[in-house]
Amino acid sequence: MEDRTIITIGREFGSGGKEIGQILADKLGVKFYDKELLRVASEESGMCQEIFEHQDEKPTSSFLYSLVMDTYAIGGYSPAPFMEMPLNHKVFLAQFETIKKIAKSESCVIVGRCADYALADDPDCLNVFLHADMQFKLERVSSELNVSESKAKDIIKKTDRQRESYYNYYTNKKWGDSRSYDLCLDSSRLGIDGCVDIILSCSKNMIQM
Protein backbone atom coordinates (compact mmCIF):
# COMPACT_ATOMS: atom_id res chain seq x y z
CA MET A 1 0.00 0.00 0.00
CA GLU A 2 1.43 3.38 -0.95
CA ASP A 3 1.24 6.83 0.57
CA ARG A 4 -0.05 5.82 3.98
CA THR A 5 -0.16 8.45 6.67
CA ILE A 6 0.08 6.97 10.15
CA ILE A 7 0.13 9.26 13.18
CA THR A 8 0.30 8.03 16.77
CA ILE A 9 -0.42 10.39 19.65
CA GLY A 10 0.72 9.88 23.23
CA ARG A 11 -0.72 12.50 25.55
CA GLU A 12 -1.08 13.86 29.03
CA PHE A 13 -4.68 13.76 30.26
CA GLY A 14 -6.33 17.10 29.45
CA SER A 15 -3.74 18.21 26.89
CA GLY A 16 -6.21 17.86 24.00
CA GLY A 17 -4.80 14.66 22.45
CA LYS A 18 -8.20 13.26 21.50
CA GLU A 19 -9.43 16.57 20.03
CA ILE A 20 -6.20 17.11 18.08
CA GLY A 21 -6.25 13.50 16.84
CA GLN A 22 -9.87 13.81 15.71
CA ILE A 23 -9.24 17.07 13.81
CA LEU A 24 -6.14 15.54 12.18
CA ALA A 25 -8.08 12.47 11.06
CA ASP A 26 -10.89 14.65 9.66
CA LYS A 27 -8.46 16.89 7.77
CA LEU A 28 -6.58 13.90 6.35
CA GLY A 29 -9.77 11.98 5.62
CA VAL A 30 -8.49 8.92 7.52
CA LYS A 31 -9.83 6.80 10.37
CA PHE A 32 -9.42 7.89 13.99
CA TYR A 33 -8.79 5.30 16.69
CA ASP A 34 -9.11 6.06 20.38
CA LYS A 35 -11.63 3.96 22.32
CA GLU A 36 -12.68 2.61 18.91
CA LEU A 37 -9.52 0.52 18.98
CA LEU A 38 -10.91 -1.47 21.90
CA ARG A 39 -13.95 -2.53 19.85
CA VAL A 40 -11.79 -3.66 16.92
CA ALA A 41 -9.33 -5.51 19.18
CA SER A 42 -12.27 -7.17 20.92
CA GLU A 43 -13.72 -8.34 17.59
CA GLU A 44 -10.37 -9.56 16.32
CA SER A 45 -9.50 -11.45 19.49
CA GLY A 46 -12.92 -12.82 20.34
CA MET A 47 -12.58 -11.46 23.89
CA CYS A 48 -15.48 -9.35 25.15
CA GLN A 49 -15.23 -5.57 24.87
CA GLU A 50 -15.90 -4.93 28.57
CA ILE A 51 -12.60 -6.61 29.41
CA PHE A 52 -10.75 -4.21 27.08
CA GLU A 53 -12.52 -1.22 28.60
CA HIS A 54 -11.76 -2.36 32.12
CA GLN A 55 -8.05 -2.93 31.41
CA ASP A 56 -7.60 0.07 29.09
CA GLU A 57 -4.15 1.63 29.59
CA LYS A 58 -4.06 0.41 33.18
CA PRO A 59 -0.72 -0.65 34.61
CA THR A 60 -0.15 -4.31 35.27
CA SER A 61 -0.04 -5.45 38.85
CA SER A 62 1.28 -8.88 38.03
CA PHE A 63 4.77 -8.48 39.41
CA LEU A 64 4.75 -12.05 40.63
CA TYR A 65 3.75 -13.26 37.16
CA SER A 66 6.66 -11.38 35.53
CA LEU A 67 9.03 -12.77 38.10
CA VAL A 68 7.93 -16.33 37.43
CA MET A 69 8.00 -15.86 33.65
CA ASP A 70 11.49 -14.35 33.81
CA THR A 71 12.73 -17.21 35.95
CA TYR A 72 11.41 -19.69 33.40
CA ALA A 73 12.94 -17.67 30.55
CA ILE A 74 16.34 -17.69 32.25
CA GLY A 75 16.02 -21.42 32.80
CA GLY A 76 15.41 -21.76 29.05
CA TYR A 77 12.20 -23.78 29.27
CA SER A 78 8.52 -22.94 28.92
CA PRO A 79 6.32 -21.98 31.83
CA ALA A 80 4.25 -24.76 33.32
CA PRO A 81 0.81 -25.17 31.76
CA PHE A 82 -0.92 -23.90 34.90
CA MET A 83 0.79 -20.49 34.44
CA GLU A 84 -1.76 -19.02 32.07
CA MET A 85 -1.09 -15.47 30.83
CA PRO A 86 -2.94 -12.86 32.94
CA LEU A 87 -5.78 -10.91 31.39
CA ASN A 88 -4.00 -7.56 31.15
CA HIS A 89 -1.17 -9.15 29.12
CA LYS A 90 -3.69 -10.80 26.79
CA VAL A 91 -5.47 -7.48 26.34
CA PHE A 92 -2.18 -5.69 25.61
CA LEU A 93 -1.15 -8.30 23.03
CA ALA A 94 -4.56 -8.24 21.31
CA GLN A 95 -4.36 -4.42 21.03
CA PHE A 96 -0.74 -4.64 19.84
CA GLU A 97 -1.71 -7.01 17.00
CA THR A 98 -4.80 -4.97 16.12
CA ILE A 99 -2.76 -1.75 15.87
CA LYS A 100 -0.24 -3.42 13.54
CA LYS A 101 -3.01 -4.89 11.38
CA ILE A 102 -4.90 -1.58 11.09
CA ALA A 103 -1.78 0.46 10.24
CA LYS A 104 -0.73 -2.08 7.59
CA SER A 105 -3.97 -1.72 5.70
CA GLU A 106 -4.96 1.95 6.04
CA SER A 107 -3.90 5.48 6.92
CA CYS A 108 -5.02 6.42 10.42
CA VAL A 109 -4.54 8.43 13.60
CA ILE A 110 -4.22 6.34 16.78
CA VAL A 111 -4.33 7.88 20.25
CA GLY A 112 -2.60 6.18 23.21
CA ARG A 113 -2.25 2.42 23.81
CA CYS A 114 1.51 2.31 23.07
CA ALA A 115 0.74 2.56 19.33
CA ASP A 116 4.16 4.13 18.71
CA TYR A 117 5.77 1.00 20.13
CA ALA A 118 3.58 -1.38 18.13
CA LEU A 119 4.53 0.55 14.96
CA ALA A 120 8.21 1.05 15.82
CA ASP A 121 9.33 -0.51 12.53
CA ASP A 122 6.86 1.37 10.33
CA PRO A 123 8.72 3.94 8.18
CA ASP A 124 5.54 5.94 7.50
CA CYS A 125 4.62 6.43 11.13
CA LEU A 126 4.98 9.81 12.88
CA ASN A 127 5.01 9.51 16.67
CA VAL A 128 3.77 12.53 18.60
CA PHE A 129 3.50 13.35 22.32
CA LEU A 130 1.29 16.16 23.62
CA HIS A 131 1.59 17.84 27.02
CA ALA A 132 0.35 21.10 28.53
CA ASP A 133 0.68 23.21 31.64
CA MET A 134 -1.50 22.25 34.59
CA GLN A 135 -3.86 25.26 34.40
CA PHE A 136 -4.71 24.51 30.76
CA LYS A 137 -5.42 20.87 31.60
CA LEU A 138 -7.44 21.77 34.72
CA GLU A 139 -9.75 24.08 32.79
CA ARG A 140 -10.33 21.53 30.03
CA VAL A 141 -10.90 18.56 32.34
CA SER A 142 -13.09 20.34 34.90
CA SER A 143 -15.27 21.74 32.12
CA GLU A 144 -15.49 18.48 30.18
CA LEU A 145 -16.19 16.24 33.18
CA ASN A 146 -18.11 18.92 35.09
CA VAL A 147 -16.00 18.57 38.24
CA SER A 148 -14.13 21.04 40.47
CA GLU A 149 -10.53 21.95 39.57
CA SER A 150 -9.36 20.16 42.67
CA LYS A 151 -11.12 16.96 41.60
CA ALA A 152 -9.84 17.47 38.02
CA LYS A 153 -6.27 17.67 39.35
CA ASP A 154 -6.67 14.32 41.12
CA ILE A 155 -8.04 12.71 37.96
CA ILE A 156 -5.24 14.14 35.78
CA LYS A 157 -2.50 12.98 38.13
CA LYS A 158 -3.96 9.51 38.60
CA THR A 159 -4.63 8.97 34.89
CA ASP A 160 -1.16 10.13 33.88
CA ARG A 161 0.46 7.92 36.51
CA GLN A 162 -1.43 4.96 35.06
CA ARG A 163 -0.51 5.86 31.48
CA GLU A 164 3.14 6.30 32.40
CA SER A 165 3.29 3.03 34.27
CA TYR A 166 1.49 1.16 31.46
CA TYR A 167 3.76 2.61 28.77
CA ASN A 168 7.00 2.09 30.68
CA TYR A 169 6.03 -1.51 31.51
CA TYR A 170 5.10 -2.62 28.01
CA THR A 171 7.58 -0.65 25.86
CA ASN A 172 11.35 -0.21 25.96
CA LYS A 173 10.88 3.57 26.15
CA LYS A 174 9.98 6.26 28.69
CA TRP A 175 6.57 7.94 28.59
CA GLY A 176 6.91 11.69 28.04
CA ASP A 177 10.66 11.59 27.36
CA SER A 178 11.30 13.49 24.13
CA ARG A 179 13.59 10.71 22.86
CA SER A 180 10.60 8.32 22.75
CA TYR A 181 8.86 10.37 20.02
CA ASP A 182 9.54 12.21 16.75
CA LEU A 183 7.70 15.35 17.83
CA CYS A 184 6.57 16.68 21.23
CA LEU A 185 4.35 19.73 21.61
CA ASP A 186 3.07 21.85 24.48
CA SER A 187 -0.56 22.36 23.42
CA SER A 188 -1.06 25.14 25.98
CA ARG A 189 1.65 27.21 24.28
CA LEU A 190 1.16 26.17 20.66
CA GLY A 191 -2.65 25.93 20.71
CA ILE A 192 -4.93 23.11 19.56
CA ASP A 193 -5.03 24.35 15.95
CA GLY A 194 -1.32 25.18 16.05
CA CYS A 195 -0.54 21.59 17.07
CA VAL A 196 -2.75 20.26 14.27
CA ASP A 197 -0.89 22.38 11.69
CA ILE A 198 2.57 21.38 12.94
CA ILE A 199 1.71 17.66 13.02
CA LEU A 200 0.21 17.81 9.51
CA SER A 201 3.28 19.58 8.18
CA CYS A 202 5.64 17.07 9.85
CA SER A 203 3.70 14.05 8.62
CA LYS A 204 4.06 15.32 5.05
CA ASN A 205 7.73 16.23 5.25
CA MET A 206 9.36 13.69 7.53
CA ILE A 207 12.24 11.51 6.42
CA GLN A 208 11.34 7.83 6.08
CA MET A 209 13.26 5.55 8.43
Place this chain on the structure above:
Amino acid sequence: MEDRTIITIGREFGSGGKEIGQILADKLGVKFYDKELLRVASEESGMCQEIFEHQDEKPTSSFLYSLVMDTYAIGGYSPAPFMEMPLNHKVFLAQFETIKKIAKSESCVIVGRCADYALADDPDCLNVFLHADMQFKLERVSSELNVSESKAKDIIKKTDRQRESYYNYYTNKKWGDSRSYDLCLDSSRLGIDGCVDIILSCSKNMIQM
Protein backbone atom coordinates in the same frame (compact mmCIF):
# COMPACT_ATOMS: atom_id res chain seq x y z
CA MET B 1 10.86 46.46 23.61
CA GLU B 2 8.24 45.01 21.28
CA ASP B 3 8.13 42.01 18.95
CA ARG B 4 11.12 40.20 20.36
CA THR B 5 11.77 36.67 19.13
CA ILE B 6 13.68 34.59 21.65
CA ILE B 7 14.46 30.96 20.90
CA THR B 8 16.42 28.69 23.23
CA ILE B 9 17.73 25.35 22.00
CA GLY B 10 18.67 22.42 24.22
CA ARG B 11 20.24 19.59 22.23
CA GLU B 12 21.83 16.19 22.19
CA PHE B 13 25.43 16.31 20.96
CA GLY B 14 25.43 15.67 17.19
CA SER B 15 21.72 16.40 16.67
CA GLY B 16 22.46 19.60 14.74
CA GLY B 17 21.49 22.11 17.43
CA LYS B 18 24.23 24.59 16.58
CA GLU B 19 23.58 24.38 12.82
CA ILE B 20 19.82 24.73 13.26
CA GLY B 21 20.28 27.64 15.70
CA GLN B 22 22.63 29.43 13.30
CA ILE B 23 20.26 29.06 10.33
CA LEU B 24 17.35 30.26 12.48
CA ALA B 25 19.29 33.34 13.62
CA ASP B 26 20.31 34.12 10.02
CA LYS B 27 16.74 33.75 8.74
CA LEU B 28 15.36 35.92 11.55
CA GLY B 29 18.19 38.43 11.28
CA VAL B 30 18.93 38.15 15.01
CA LYS B 31 22.03 37.36 17.06
CA PHE B 32 23.14 33.79 17.65
CA TYR B 33 24.66 32.80 20.99
CA ASP B 34 26.49 29.53 21.51
CA LYS B 35 30.13 29.80 22.65
CA GLU B 36 29.73 33.55 22.04
CA LEU B 37 27.75 33.67 25.25
CA LEU B 38 30.89 32.80 27.21
CA ARG B 39 32.70 35.87 25.87
CA VAL B 40 29.83 38.17 26.80
CA ALA B 41 29.42 36.62 30.26
CA SER B 42 33.16 36.96 30.78
CA GLU B 43 33.08 40.67 29.85
CA GLU B 44 30.03 41.34 32.00
CA SER B 45 31.39 39.55 35.05
CA GLY B 46 35.02 40.56 34.80
CA MET B 47 36.07 36.90 35.12
CA CYS B 48 38.48 35.63 32.48
CA GLN B 49 37.06 33.82 29.45
CA GLU B 50 39.22 30.71 29.91
CA ILE B 51 37.37 29.93 33.14
CA PHE B 52 34.04 30.03 31.30
CA GLU B 53 35.39 27.76 28.57
CA HIS B 54 36.78 25.30 31.08
CA GLN B 55 33.54 25.11 33.10
CA ASP B 56 31.19 25.27 30.09
CA GLU B 57 28.12 23.06 30.67
CA LYS B 58 30.14 20.79 32.95
CA PRO B 59 28.38 19.24 35.91
CA THR B 60 29.31 20.45 39.34
CA SER B 61 31.34 18.11 41.48
CA SER B 62 30.86 20.13 44.63
CA PHE B 63 28.60 17.73 46.46
CA LEU B 64 30.22 18.66 49.76
CA TYR B 65 29.61 22.35 49.05
CA SER B 66 25.90 21.74 48.36
CA LEU B 67 25.62 19.70 51.51
CA VAL B 68 27.13 22.42 53.65
CA MET B 69 25.05 25.14 51.97
CA ASP B 70 21.86 23.10 52.47
CA THR B 71 22.69 22.50 56.11
CA TYR B 72 23.14 26.24 56.63
CA ALA B 73 19.90 26.94 54.75
CA ILE B 74 17.96 24.54 56.97
CA GLY B 75 19.51 26.15 60.04
CA GLY B 76 18.24 29.50 58.75
CA TYR B 77 21.54 31.37 58.92
CA SER B 78 24.14 32.35 56.34
CA PRO B 79 27.17 30.26 55.49
CA ALA B 80 30.35 31.13 57.28
CA PRO B 81 32.48 33.70 55.43
CA PHE B 82 35.16 31.11 54.67
CA MET B 83 32.66 29.17 52.55
CA GLU B 84 33.20 31.07 49.33
CA MET B 85 31.06 30.08 46.32
CA PRO B 86 32.90 27.59 44.09
CA LEU B 87 33.95 28.64 40.61
CA ASN B 88 31.41 26.56 38.68
CA HIS B 89 28.55 28.20 40.62
CA LYS B 90 29.97 31.65 39.92
CA VAL B 91 30.27 30.80 36.23
CA PHE B 92 26.69 29.50 36.13
CA LEU B 93 25.33 32.64 37.81
CA ALA B 94 27.30 34.96 35.51
CA GLN B 95 25.91 33.15 32.46
CA PHE B 96 22.42 33.16 33.96
CA GLU B 97 22.50 36.96 34.40
CA THR B 98 24.04 37.49 30.96
CA ILE B 99 21.31 35.41 29.27
CA LYS B 100 18.57 37.41 31.02
CA LYS B 101 20.24 40.71 30.11
CA ILE B 102 20.71 39.77 26.43
CA ALA B 103 17.14 38.49 26.01
CA LYS B 104 15.72 41.60 27.62
CA SER B 105 17.36 43.88 25.10
CA GLU B 106 17.31 41.99 21.80
CA SER B 107 15.83 39.12 19.79
CA CYS B 108 18.19 36.15 19.73
CA VAL B 109 18.76 32.40 19.45
CA ILE B 110 20.62 30.86 22.39
CA VAL B 111 21.98 27.30 22.32
CA GLY B 112 22.46 25.33 25.57
CA ARG B 113 23.55 26.72 28.95
CA CYS B 114 20.11 26.29 30.61
CA ALA B 115 18.87 29.37 28.72
CA ASP B 116 15.28 28.05 28.90
CA TYR B 117 15.55 28.09 32.70
CA ALA B 118 17.07 31.58 32.84
CA LEU B 119 14.20 32.83 30.65
CA ALA B 120 11.42 30.83 32.32
CA ASP B 121 9.35 33.96 32.96
CA ASP B 122 9.80 35.45 29.49
CA PRO B 123 6.48 35.30 27.58
CA ASP B 124 8.20 35.70 24.19
CA CYS B 125 10.58 32.80 24.63
CA LEU B 126 10.14 29.53 22.70
CA ASN B 127 12.04 26.63 24.29
CA VAL B 128 13.14 23.86 21.95
CA PHE B 129 14.93 20.53 22.47
CA LEU B 130 16.58 18.64 19.60
CA HIS B 131 17.48 14.96 19.59
CA ALA B 132 18.31 12.39 16.92
CA ASP B 133 18.93 8.69 16.48
CA MET B 134 22.45 7.46 17.21
CA GLN B 135 23.43 6.70 13.60
CA PHE B 136 22.59 10.25 12.50
CA LYS B 137 24.64 11.70 15.36
CA LEU B 138 27.56 9.31 14.77
CA GLU B 139 27.86 10.31 11.12
CA ARG B 140 27.75 14.02 11.91
CA VAL B 141 30.19 13.90 14.83
CA SER B 142 32.73 11.54 13.23
CA SER B 143 32.78 13.66 10.09
CA GLU B 144 32.95 17.00 11.92
CA LEU B 145 35.65 15.96 14.42
CA ASN B 146 37.38 13.57 12.00
CA VAL B 147 37.26 10.62 14.42
CA SER B 148 36.07 7.01 14.12
CA GLU B 149 32.41 6.22 14.80
CA SER B 150 33.45 4.33 17.92
CA LYS B 151 35.31 7.38 19.25
CA ALA B 152 32.39 9.61 18.20
CA LYS B 153 30.02 7.41 20.24
CA ASP B 154 32.15 7.87 23.35
CA ILE B 155 32.23 11.63 22.88
CA ILE B 156 28.47 11.83 22.31
CA LYS B 157 27.66 9.76 25.40
CA LYS B 158 30.08 11.63 27.64
CA THR B 159 28.99 15.08 26.44
CA ASP B 160 25.30 14.29 26.84
CA ARG B 161 25.88 12.86 30.32
CA GLN B 162 27.59 16.14 31.27
CA ARG B 163 24.85 18.27 29.74
CA GLU B 164 22.15 16.25 31.47
CA SER B 165 23.87 16.42 34.82
CA TYR B 166 24.53 20.18 34.47
CA TYR B 167 20.92 20.92 33.46
CA ASN B 168 19.33 18.72 36.12
CA TYR B 169 21.56 20.21 38.81
CA TYR B 170 20.95 23.88 38.03
CA THR B 171 17.31 23.86 36.90
CA ASN B 172 14.12 22.46 38.42
CA LYS B 173 13.50 20.47 35.23
CA LYS B 174 14.70 17.29 33.54
CA TRP B 175 16.98 17.45 30.50
CA GLY B 176 15.37 15.83 27.45
CA ASP B 177 11.97 15.34 29.11
CA SER B 178 9.32 16.76 26.78
CA ARG B 179 7.63 18.58 29.67
CA SER B 180 10.72 20.79 30.09
CA TYR B 181 10.26 22.39 26.65
CA ASP B 182 7.57 23.85 24.36
CA LEU B 183 8.70 21.87 21.34
CA CYS B 184 10.91 18.77 20.91
CA LEU B 185 12.05 17.50 17.52
CA ASP B 186 13.89 14.46 16.21
CA SER B 187 16.22 16.08 13.67
CA SER B 188 17.09 12.71 12.09
CA ARG B 189 13.43 12.20 11.16
CA LEU B 190 12.38 15.80 10.48
CA GLY B 191 15.62 16.98 8.84
CA ILE B 192 17.75 20.04 9.60
CA ASP B 193 15.73 22.29 7.29
CA GLY B 194 12.47 20.71 8.46
CA CYS B 195 13.35 21.56 12.08
CA VAL B 196 14.20 25.14 11.09
CA ASP B 197 10.81 25.55 9.38
CA ILE B 198 8.84 24.08 12.30
CA ILE B 199 10.66 26.22 14.89
CA LEU B 200 10.16 29.40 12.81
CA SER B 201 6.48 28.65 12.41
CA CYS B 202 6.04 27.95 16.14
CA SER B 203 7.92 31.07 17.21
CA LYS B 204 5.53 33.17 15.09
CA ASN B 205 2.33 31.46 16.21
CA MET B 206 2.81 30.52 19.84
CA ILE B 207 0.51 31.71 22.58
CA GLN B 208 2.14 34.17 24.97
CA MET B 209 2.33 32.92 28.55
